[in-house]
Each structure stands twice: as structure tokens, then as C-alpha cells.
Amino acid sequence: MSAVLALEQIGVVYGQGATAFTALQDISLEIEAGEMTLLLGPSGSGKTSLLQIMGCLLRPTRGRVHLFGNPLASGLAVEAMAALRLAHVGFVFQHYNLFPTLKAWENVAIALDIKAVPRSSQRQLALALLERLGLGDRAEHYPSELSGGQKQRVAIARALAGKPRILLADEPTAALDGKTGQSVAATLHGLARDEGVAVVVVSHDPRVEPFGDRVLHLEDGRLVGDRRPQRSSV
């Protein structure tokens, strides 16, 4: 199977001149569909930066990104990157980033709306996604009326709207208690296994680790580990 995402000698430097800071250095790796990849490393090691490179949010200072085998132009315009994100990438954030004035289903419908899904089917699709994440009875609630785990599930439903091939999550369980975090991690893993989505999760959470099909280790902006743990039970 060809890689969904391939990074080729990626380097990221923030700032210029005296204040220049190298956040990522010479990162080459491939992300496969149907796998949940964990991205581990100490604080400041460049995990979020790498996730942003994968998600077409950040342009690498050096190196090349390949999406479905096609190299992205190095000077890709901001709007072109947005269009790539829209078409292929779903994001899940540590703090959910739901729209507080929209109900759960409306949060999901917005993602469909941006993707120009016809208005008449937005509600149906949004409700179906929420149902799939076990939130069928929470569709009419506002984010402020949901628990942390429920919010993160709404966020995952929103990220899945429009069927992206890549799902990127930055510390999705950090704000959740252990059991809830574990079930969110299981959900993400299920998406990779059952739907063939390429899932990449940045996490410090030991309860997430067992769900990784593959574990990448970053240190000081370098890739220092890439292993596939033998799975026993998930």
C-alpha cells in the first residue's frame, strides 16, 4: 500500500536571524492508511509542529511533503493549503475548539457546510456521525451542556465530516479523565482499523499508548524512534 502521507527531510525553523529556532530537523517518514500512529516526545520536541506539517497548516522550511504520492509545491499559497486541509484532513484538538454558540449537530454540520455538502442533507449526515460516536441523544445540546468526553466526541465527529483520509489529533485526551480518555483513544483507533483512516495522535497519555499501531519518538526536533509494538489485546 502506498503512503497517504510522506515526509522527506523536513526541517522547520521558526523566526529568522538571531532568533531563529530549529523546531524540526531532517524528518523523513511515511504515514499509512488504516493505522493509528502515536507521536511521542518531551515538551518542546516538535510534535505539534510535525502534526501541523502533516496537516498542511505549516509550510516546512526545508524538505518536501507528499500527499497520496504527489509532492506539494514548496511555495503553496495559503488558500491552496486550506483547500488541501478541507479535502483530506480532519483535526482534533486538546481543547475541543467547538463552536460554543452552535449545538452539537450544528458543530458537525458546519464542517459539512464548509465542504459544500448540500444544506438539505447536512443535518442527516451530522446526526448520523454523532450517532456513530454514541452521541445520538446529545445532538441538540450546546457544548457547554456536554462533558469533556462528549465534547471531544463531537469534535471527532466534526473532524470526520466529509470523510477525510487523514485524522490528526493533538493531545486529544489530555483534558479528559483516564477512562474517558481511553475510550476516546479507542474510538480513534477504531477509525483507523475500520475505516482505513490514517490517524496520527500526539499524546503524553500512557492510557493512549496501547492503542498505537506505531509509535514515533521525537527529541529536540529529530525523529529518534519508530517502532511497532507487539499488540496483545486491543
Add this chain to the structure above:
Amino acid sequence: MTEPYAARVSGTSLLAWRNLSHDRARFVVTLVGVLFAVLLMGVELGLLLGFARTTSGLVDHTAADLWITPAGTTNVDIAGRLDERRRFEALAVPGVASVDMLMMQFAFWRKPDGGTESVSMVGFNLASGQGRPWNLVEGRVEDLQQDDAVIIDQLYAGKLGVTALGQTVEINNHRARVVGFTQGIRTFTQSPYVFATHRNAQRFTFFRPDQTTYLLVRLQAGADAAGVRAALQARLGRVDVWFAADFARAAQRYWLITTGAGSALLLAALLGLVVGIVIVGQTLYATTVDRLPEYATLRAMGAPNRYLHRVILKQAAISAVFGFSGGMLLVALVVAASAGSTVAVAMPLGLVGVLALLTLCMCALGALVSIRRITRIDPTSVFQ
């Protein structure tokens, strides 16, 4: 908002509406700002139009194609005199169907209880009716045949000391009797129009029987108006020959520009526009800054900039629609109140359209600052 409705509106409309309605205090400030801007613009522009219509009212209400005026005339209220023989010269020009005399002269009006006001005597040809008063609400134009008969407007009845039909007054020391009232014939000079037959008006104002002020020309069907006008000008020499519409516009220009009333009103309307832009800009920007993380999230999700712009513009549009509706309601009250006063606020549909457009522009301009701000938004900020 009910669910079926929310299911039908677009995402940008939904976000726009929720952004506004979840920040009610600020929304109210926005609406009040738009409302007062609309009120200010509406009243000032309505006054401007009302004054313009007043200054050219007499011209607009005749059916003449051409006006022959004493040379150098700038407006219908102030003019020199023409000899009656000019009328026969004009009648001799091919293409001319008829020529009527219209007299206009300031005069002194002595009220029944004493006290004097200045008035504008209008003398017209009763037979042709060119220059006759319009909107008569009491009496008949034909009653003007009597030697001392005049018609005035109800709006000025109080000023002229008249309370009922049949009352007698003095015009330039001649006895005069009010035989009719019109409704809404205003004058910009504040010397009310007093209508009489041409002959009576001559007598009231000491015009010689062979003198008049204007000649109103009607053309034969199919006549070349520009050609006849040139021929009249050549034939009559020291007079001005106008198309009626041009003469009307000249009167408007004269009064609104020479008195400074026009620029004062326009300036006040502009002020309303600027105040509106500033208030809408301020409140919209504050709302936008509050919601920057949400805009960054949309951007991270891959929404193009125009999607974000649409949310902001729709907020502006919603503010415009509600503010405009409220503002126009107040404007309508002012218009209604002005109907019974000597100063009219005109509000034809066209002006309502112009105001609607101005309101939309105002809100769109107010939205510009917010749009600039979210265009520069960094989607990676969602990870911080």
C-alpha cells in the same frame, strides 16, 4: 431558533446570527447605532428632497413644455417682468401651440387682526389653468373669477391670520378675500404663495395690465422641442427660454446652493453615515476579536477566507436589516409629523432604496476592519 429553520440556513448565516444573538448587549448597541444613522440620513436627505421639491413645486405643477423668463432669472420665486407683446411674438414661432402668462410678485399681506406678512402673489390664466393651485381641499378654483378672490395654503393659514373661508384681508392695501385652501403647497422663501387670476394679481401688485413675469409655452404635438426653444430664443432676444425640467432644477440649485441649506443637509447626512460606520465597525470588531479562536478553528478546518468573510458580512447585513427597519420606522414618524408643517420631509420609494443601500454600504464598510483582522488569522494558533 427552531430546528427546521436552523437546518435550512447556511452555516455562515447560522454562525453570523448566533455570534450576534449570543452577544446581545453589543448587538443592541450596533442596532441603535445603525438606527440613529438611518434616522439622521433619512431625515436630512428627506429634508433636502423636500426642499428641492418645494423650490420647484410651481414649475413641476404646470404642464408647460418651455418657460420664457426675463433674462438672468435664476429661480421661479424671483424674477423681473416681461411685456405682454412677447406672448404674441412667441405665438408666432412655428411649433408653439399655446402661450400662457404667469405672474409672480412679492406683496404685503395685512392680516384681519392687523399685522403684516410678505407673500408671493401668483397670477395665472384661469381659462387654461396653467399655474393653477393644486391639492385644493376647500373652495373651487373657479371662485377666483371674483375680483378680490385669492387661494392660500392651509399650512400658512395661521401665519396669514386666516381661520376660515370668506375672510377678508388686504394685499398691498387692496381688499382680498380667501375663497379656497390648498393642502401642502409650500414655499422655500417662507413668503406663502397666494393664488389669484392673472388680472387680479396684476391689480394687487401694481403691475401694468400689459406686464407679466413668465410665459408658459406648450408645444404642438410632434414639435421639435429643442428647435422651437432655439427659435424662441432667437426671436424674443433678451429673455431666457428653458425646458421646464431645467428651470425646475435651476430653482432647486439656486435655493439649495446659494442658501447653503443643501450642503448643510448633505453634511449632516454624511455625519450620520460616518457615525454609523464607526459604531458598526467598533462593535463588529469587538465581536470578531472575541471569536478569533473560532475563526482560527474554521481556518484550520480548511475554510477558505471567503467563508470567514461571509460570516462577518452577514453579521453586518443582519445589523443593517434590523437597524434599517427600526430607523425607517422612526423616519416614517418624522415624515408623518412633517406633513402638517411648512417644512416637508420627502420620502419617496427611491429615497428609501437609496437609504437601504447607504445602510448596507455603511455596515459593509464597518465590517472591513473585522475582515482585515480575520484575513491575517493564523490557523496554527488553534494548537496553542
